[in-house]
Amino acid sequence: MKLLKLQKKLSETEPYPPSEDTFFLADYVKNIKGYSALDVGTGSGYLSALLAKSFSLVVATDISFNVLKKQNYFTSNMICCNGADALNYKFDLIICNLPYLNTEEVLDLTTDGGKEGLTIPMEIIGSVKSRIKPGGELIYVTSSLSNFKKLIDYTKLDGFSVRIIAKKKLFFEDLILVKAIKLFS
Numbered sequence: 188m189k190l191l192k193l194q195k196k197l198s199e200t201e202p203y204p205p206s207e208d209t210f211f212l213a214d215y216v217k218n219i220k221g222y223s224a225l226d227v228g229t230g231s232g233y234l235s236a237l238l239a240k241s242f243s244l245v246v247a248t249d250i251s252f253n254v255l256k257k258q259n260y261f262t263s264n265m266i267c268c269n270g271a272d273a274l275n276y277k278f279d280l281i282i283c284n285l286p287y288l289n290t291e292e293v294l295d296l297t298t299d300g301g302k303e304g305l306t307i308p309m310e311i312i313g314s315v316k317s318r319i320k321p322g323g324e325l326i327y328v329t330s331s332l333s334n335f336k337k338l339i340d341y342t343k344l345d346g347f348s349v350r351i352i353a354k355k356k357l358f359f360e361d362l363i364l365v366k367a368i369k370l371f372s
């Protein structure tokens with residue numbers, strides 16, 4: 188994406204309101220406890236606020252500074268970056284409600300995944316993989332609207348055991364929850 192076009196999109200992006208996919212991930216995350224957790228693509232901060240109930244250290248990232256400024260659920264430890272690029276730390280848990288729509292171009296940063304719904308998810312997963320402790324977990328939401336099998340295969344690289352842990356049928360898609368456990372560093 189050209190730099191000026193990207194800057195315009197970033198400055199215009201509004202926080203994604205908590206939606207079906209947010210609640211799908213929240214239902215699973217609310218039962219996990221640990222020391223450190225990272226919420227990538229935090230949007231409104233709804234999931235980070237939930238993590239803060241059961242983790243001592245919670246960090247939230249989003250690629251849009253405008254989104255972070257307008258966040259209303261979680262207001263500390265927020266970092267504006269791609270994925271986890273700005274962090275030099277290994278977390279017990281990383282979660283992400285990915286922008287997964289299969290789109291020719293990325294016009295809406297909150298929902299568009301690019302070709303096959305994979306360009307942005309692969310960029311985010313590539314960024315977070317090295318920020319998980321051995322034995323730690325990455326949990327993300329994807330969808331039947333994207334090439335989720337290819338995304339799972341990509342997640343398996345670099346020592347991860349990966350499986351689908353839940354599916355939810357909606358009117359026009361199946362939401363898919365994926366868990367990846369880091370086997371070694």
Ligand SMILES: C[S@@+](CC[C@H](N)C(=O)[O-])C[C@H]1O[C@@H](n2cnc3c(N)ncnc32)[C@H](O)[C@@H]1O
Pocket residue numbers: 200202203204205206208209227228229230231232233234248249250251254268269270284285286296297298307310311
């Ligand atoms: C589907 S929304 C999810 C928002 C929130 N986590 C939720 O579940 O309601 C995806 C979020 O990812 C952010 N995002 C998109 N690309 C990103 C990237 N490369 N790195 C970090 N955040 C990104 C968007 O700005 C948006 O806030």
